[in-house]
Amino acid sequence: xxxxxxxxxxxxxxxxxxxxxxxxxxxxxxxxxxxxxxxxxxxxxxxxxxxxxxxxxxxxxxxxxxxxxxxxxxxxxxxxxxxxxxxxxxxxxxxxxxxxxxxxxxxxxxxxxxxxxxxxxxxxxxxxxxxxxxxxxxxxxxxxxxxxxxxxxxxxxxxxxxxxxxxxx
Amino acid sequence: xxxxxxxxxxxxxxxxxxxxxxxxxxxxxxxxxxxxxxxxxxxxxxxxxxxxxxxxxxxxxxxxxxxxxxxxxxxxxxxxxxxxxxxxxxxxxxxxxxxxxxxxxxxxxxxxxxxxxxxxxxxxxxxxxxxxxxxxxxxxxxxxxxxxxxxxxxxxxxxxxxxxxxxxx
DNA sequence: AACCACCGTTCCGTAAACGGAACGCCGTGG
DNA sequence: CCACGGCGTTCCGTTTACGGAACGGTGGTT
Numbered sequence: 001x002x003x004x005x006x007x008x009x010x011x012x013x014x015x016x017x018x019x020x021x022x023x024x025x026x027x028x029x030x031x032x033x034x035x036x037x038x039x040x041x042x043x044x045x046x047x048x049x050x051x052x053x054x055x056x057x058x059x060x061x062x063x064x065x066x067x068x069x070x071x072x073x074x075x076x077x078x079x080x081x082x083x084x085x086x087x088x089x090x091x092x093x094x095x096x097x098x099x100x101x102x103x104x105x106x107x108x109x110x111x112x113x114x115x116x117x118x119x120x121x122x123x124x125x126x127x128x129x130x131x132x133x134x135x136x137x138x139x140x141x142x143x144x145x146x147x148x149x150x151x152x153x154x155x156x157x158x159x160x161x162x163x164x165x166x167x168x169x
Numbered sequence: 170x171x172x173x174x175x176x177x178x179x180x181x182x183x184x185x186x187x188x189x190x191x192x193x194x195x196x197x198x199x200x201x202x203x204x205x206x207x208x209x210x211x212x213x214x215x216x217x218x219x220x221x222x223x224x225x226x227x228x229x230x231x232x233x234x235x236x237x238x239x240x241x242x243x244x245x246x247x248x249x250x251x252x253x254x255x256x257x258x259x260x261x262x263x264x265x266x267x268x269x270x271x272x273x274x275x276x277x278x279x280x281x282x283x284x285x286x287x288x289x290x291x292x293x294x295x296x297x298x299x300x301x302x303x304x305x306x307x308x309x310x311x312x313x314x315x316x317x318x319x320x321x322x323x324x325x326x327x328x329x330x331x332x333x334x335x336x337x338x
Numbered sequence: 339a340a341c342c343a344c345c346g347t348t349c350c351g352t353a354a355a356c357g358g359a360a361c362g363c364c365g366t367g368g
Numbered sequence: 369c370c371a372c373g374g375c376g377t378t379c380c381g382t383t384t385a386c387g388g389a390a391c392g393g394t395g396g397t398t
Contacts, residue, residue: 002212016374016375016376017375017376017377018374018375018376019374021357026356026357027355027356027357027358028357028358028375028376028377029355029356029357029358029359029377029378029379030355030356030357031376032376032377032378033355033356033377035376036377039354039355039356040211040212040213040354040355041211041212041355042209042210042211042212042355042356042384042385043171043209043210043211043212043215044209045355045356046212057227057230058226058227058230061212061226061227061230092330115286115308117284117286117332139284139308139310141308161261161330161332163286163330185344185345185346186345186346186347187344187345187346188344190387195386195387196385196386196387196388197345197346197347197387197388198347198348198349198385198386198387198388198389199385199386199387200346201346201347201348202347202385202386204346205347208384208385208386209384209385210385211354211355211385211386214385214386339398340397340398341396341397341398342395342396342397342398343394343395343396343397344393344394344395344396345392345393345394345395346391346392346393347390347391347392347393348389348390348391348392349388349389349390349391350387350388350389350390351386351387351388352385352386352387352388353384353385353386353387354383354384354385354386355382355383355384355385356381356382356383356384357380357381357382357383358379358380358381358382359378359379359380360377360378360379360380361376361377361378361379362375362376362377362378363374363375363376363377364373364374364375365372365373365374365375366371366372366373367370367371367372367373368369368370368371368372
């Protein structure tokens with residue numbers, strides 16, 4: 001599954017397995033085995049690869065505790081970073097919302113807030129009974145202790161960053 | 170360096186190397202080598218150990234030093250992601266601001282905007298002549314075509330995400 | 339003292355992750 | 369048509385991370 005993430009990131013960059021192996025200074029056999037999950041890579045190997053992909057190691061490591069990716073009818077989100085401090089835990093996602101049907105998410109714990117900055121497209125999101133709208137460069141924030149919705153306005157896919165803040169209990 | 174973190178976490182728990190190795194199901198030689206940095210562990214090994222320590226893998230992984238970073242007197246930022254679409258280019262940073270002296274950044278091109286979500290601490294930032302303040306969970310946004318400043322309020326380090334938006338010219 | 343339990347390191351044979359080279363496959367072009 | 373280059377996979381010899389067993393050191397008990 002970490003192999004799938006590496007492969008996904010690589011294909012997103014439009015670069016071949018051979019080229020990435022060359023750039024990262026690892027054997028093609030190594031990278032092939034890593035992507036296919038038939039090897040158990042060392043940190044050194046994994047770091048060489050992720051560094052060339054321009055992402056932190058954490059971007060490809062599955063977190064059993066927190067939901068690494070959130071899938072839904074319209075929303076696809078991948079974790080960029082998880083951060084914990086004395087007061088709260090933060091999860092930073094890269095989010096895509098497909099045009100068409102929206103998506104409804106159930107309520108989180110009280111105190112949880114969501115913060116969205118829109119990269120491209122127009123997003124309508126927030127509490128299910130009172131969503132707001134933001135275009136590229138815009139920002140939305142809401143308390144997510146009630147059911148909330150996400151939807152792309154128009155027929156363009158929305159790209160955004162989503163920050164989830166879980167206060168310490 | 171990752172070995173030092175593992176050792177620190179283990180000693181924090183007041184548990185011996187032998188005991189942790191037994192719990193995690195790895196050899197004492199393996200754990201010893203890992204803590205002393207004389208081995209280059211596989212993911213499997215590292216995960217077995219961190220799981221017994223009760224921390225996520227990310228807790229012991231050093232921040233990727235090879236990632237592009239922007240340094241300043243008080244601000245330290247690393248790129249998480251760069252994204253380009255038809256209208257603009259976005260750069261998403263993880264940012265830390267040290268307490269004490271603030272930092273002044275020169276103006277960017279007209280139309281460039283900055284968006285900050287604070288993770289921890291209290292940040293005062295924005296146009297140099299009219300900065301705003303935000304605490305953990307707060308959000309700031311400003312047009313950065315004028316000189317702008319960043320400063321930590323109080324003596325706690327600020328952690329935040331910074332999104333820079335460069336409209337297409 | 340001797341004994342014991344446990345500590346962390348080192349030694350060593352085995353298992354496996356490594357890189358390089360070969361392989362088959364597929365578009366391009368002479 | 370058949371080279372040719374680049375692709376991803378597989379084969380294979382080398383390197384090295386692995387666990388078990390020894391080792392010396394330390395503190396507690398009799």
